[in-house]
Amino acid sequence: MDRFEYAEQLFVHEDQILKDIKEDIRRRGMPEIFVPPFIGALLNWLVHLRRPQKVLEIGALGGYSGVWLARGLPPEGTLLSLELNREYAQVAKANLAKAGLGEKVEYRVGPAVDSLIALAAEDAHFDFFFIDADKENYPKYLEWAITLANPGAMITADNTLQNGRVYSPEYRDRSTEAMRRFNQMAAEHPRLRSLLIPLADGLLAAEVLSS
Ligand SMILES: C[S@@+](CC[C@H](N)C(=O)[O-])C[C@H]1O[C@@H](n2cnc3c(N)ncnc32)[C@H](O)[C@@H]1O
Numbered sequence: 001m002d003r004f005e006y007a008e009q010l011f012v013h014e015d016q017i018l019k020d021i022k023e024d025i026r027r028r029g030m031p032e033i034f035v036p037p038f039i040g041a042l043l044n045w046l047v048h049l050r051r052p053q054k055v056l057e058i059g060a061l062g063g064y065s066g067v068w069l070a071r072g073l074p075p076e077g078t079l080l081s082l083e084l085n086r087e088y089a090q091v092a093k094a095n096l097a098k099a100g101l102g103e104k105v106e107y108r109v110g111p112a113v114d115s116l117i118a119l120a121a122e123d124a125h126f127d128f129f130f131i132d133a134d135k136e137n138y139p140k141y142l143e144w145a146i147t148l149a150n151p152g153a154m155i156t157a158d159n160t161l162q163n164g165r166v167y168s169p170e171y172r173d174r175s176t177e178a179m180r181r182f183n184q185m186a187a188e189h190p191r192l193r194s195l196l197i198p199l200a201d202g203l204l205a206a207e208v209l210s211s
Helices: 003-011 016-027 037-050 064-071 086-098 112-121 135-148 162-167 174-188
Strands: 054-058 078-083 105-109 126-131 149-157 192-197 203-208
Touching: 003 037, 016 064, 016 086, 037 064, 037 126, 037 149, 037 203, 054 064, 054 112, 054 135, 064 078, 064 086, 064 126, 078 086, 078 112, 086 105, 112 135, 126 135, 135 149, 135 174, 149 174, 162 174, 174 192, 174 203
Parallel strands: 054 078, 054 126, 078 105, 126 149
Antiparallel strands: 149 203, 192 203
């Protein structure tokens, strides 16, 4: 056992509902690209600490991270999740309902950038963001999250290490380059206080400061 496994087996409780969602995703032949349990537990804990009224997730897949996020919400808190694929959004919705969280979550189907433009037009604001969709759009998602953030909101994003590619100069593909821009923006933006937590594939966590 290593130190990670020690911490995980003591503190990360992936119950049968979460295990069933992963099995459902596998059975349907959907990509198995949900967050690892440790990241799910960390997101759950951050949401619990921040007590956000409104959480925005970008990239729902089958609802695995959605359950971790929604379980951290205060009683009146809600989750809106943006998902490109209509079938995935339906699977996620059904899985959140099975988890007893159906009343707390809504889905918007389509390219996330379009949904973000629509949310801005509706004057929507959020207290917590979790970015976990197509990597090439991460810089845009960060800009939109800052635009849609209430003061003091938290922005989180998964896969910010890209399995080490971000710090390996030989990788010049579009996803890696986009993630380098995203990380640089998160590190230097005057309205963010950020930290890249080098756990699993890298979780970025940032607080949005008042303008
Ligand atoms: C890594 S998976 C999300 C995993 C999920 N957050 C979890 O941990 O359970 C990425 C998701 O983003 C969705 N996606 C990809 N491109 C997108 C886009 N342009 N707009 C919205 N969703 C997108 C994919 O269909 C996929 O379901």
